[in-house]
Amino acid sequence: MTLALANTNPECPARDVFTAALGRLPGAGAVAYARARAFDAFERAGLPHQRLEEWTCTDLRVLMRAVLPLAPLPDVAALVRAKAAVAQTALEGAAKLVLVDGVFAPDLSDLAAFGEGVDVKTVPEFLEYPAGADLLITFATDPMISLNAAMVTDGVVVTLGDGVALSPPIQIIHVATQALSSAFTRSHLKLGKSAQATLVESFVAADGASAYQVHDAVIAQIGEGANLSHLRVVADAADATNISSRIMTVHEKATVSSFNMTYGGTVTRYQGFITLAGARSELSINCVNLLNDTQHGDTTLVIDHAAPRCTSEGNFRCVVDDRGHSVFQGRIIAKAQKSQGTMMTRALLLSDEAKADNKPDLQIFADDVTCGHAATSGALDDSLLFYLRARGLPEKEAQALLIQAFLGEAIEEIADAGLREFVSARVARWLETRR
């Protein structure tokens, strides 16, 4: 706790963290200027609180309280621990890009696995280019995206040329090894026209990591006719905080299918701002929260149908036990004609104190659109539970079977068998820990 206590400048404690970090933040000139401006924007707003519409259910002034200082550069011992964590979470056959405490770790990554037509750079490399400052965009005055832009230390910039189909999945693995400190990462994915890729993001803790903060952003450009499969898994330490933003632009006739699963972290916020910018683009987005203890998991999606004839399909499911709190905010903005957008949310509450806030929201600015949302919330069905117990299943095992069935409908949406198995195995492990 000493680190947090040292960080108590009443004016702006985060300013101290920023100033202390300056020596480590890559980029000069325009980049440094963009950082300073982004920090000013954050400072004006401060940590988001419940009076901000976008953050009503997730008051970071209460839940997070302070921005922790940068984690130290990983030393040999930290990298050894990180390596063990990477081995636990690596997807078979994936090309790994590993960030340890917010610093790219080439020795743990598979840079050689990216072939012809794929360009991979680290953020510090990229920031040396004149266009580097573009990476530090902020978005919709969101304070946490501004803070991320100001503080980002590392990340990866992956660019696929037109028509390139990358067969191994790209797996960005964020490993924390420290206690009471922060990592600020930002990555960029650009798919050229008709390119195809699978992106997996994993957030994990190495042995000994605790009470740390992850501040991450991914900016993605999905080119015309391109296809992205996206899987994100938050398995952070039980006392960690993870604040992540996704800013994605989907161009004409491109398709994106995205699956997010959050089961780690005491406070997590996953916010996605997805713009369907080209006609006939398609988005399928499924999110699953598995929360217990006092975990707070917030998923906030803003899907902007900016071009005509786009479709978006959102499915959100949460399983909440103990005093967990799941938040889902989903907004569909239908600006363009022939927009089709649906958002379904289903909450399964396993204890009386478990809580789920579901806030779907439609903003319709065109007259010829088909948009809808539905939300349900409830406990496990007693008659189903009894049927299973009357066949000899212990209560927890009966619950586990029904929870798996509840999540199954969302998990089945994952087209790739390998990714589906990756998710199912983690769900099974989570259920195992409840017994």
Place this chain on the structure above:
Amino acid sequence: MALLAVKGLKVRVKEREILRGLTLTVNEGEIHAIMGPNGSGKSTLSHVIAGKPGYEVTDGQIVFKGEDLLKMDPEERVAKGVFLAFQYPVEIPGVAIMTFLRTALNAQRKARGESEFTTPDFLKKVREVSKSLNIPQDMLKRGVNVGFSGGEKKRNEVLQMALFEPSLCILDEMDSGLDIDALRIAADCVNALRSPGRAMVVITHYQRLLNCIVPDVVHVMSKGRVVKSGGKELALELEASGYANFRGRGLAVLRIFR
């Protein structure tokens, strides 16, 4: 000693007394039929024996193999050998029937300290039993009871009973929803399970089931009590004259039978 001894059982649901001093004794190897008008408490009795939550036992006891059944969780009762084929089996979307059968079978074996079934043994066993019940293999690819017809659900109950090899089988209106041929097939399967160590309690409204599964004892339930017990001819008598003779005369009849 009796396999199952229910003594003076009183059960309430939501302040309403449904079983009002029910006594029933079932010995190993016997088949008992329970008949009685709608709402007399037959399913309630079966639920209480199986351990369904939500029933308040205010008096009496249920002893199974010398142990107090009311103290056990439903899954413990199953491990001890109690099996209830439900009057209304539920649909469980998203739980594949094979996963369910296997998880259930292995949970029971584990609770009894037996080794789990290997995959080939399990599959062989399911194939054997389902074949004898005329259950098509593609039915086994679905979710538990999902989209099953009434008769298919009942056959699935009998399939489970045959797989789990319980020592007490309670069949709650196994015949409802079954067509004539399916009834015959299911009854054959039940008869094949008859053994000196196994008892059955068959709840039914109709003689035609008892023509196939011939009971040793027939009980008539009315208003939460067993009001008459007799041999298999009692069922024939009921078939001819209905329950009119028993309705509302519970106490009087009970006195005679004590």
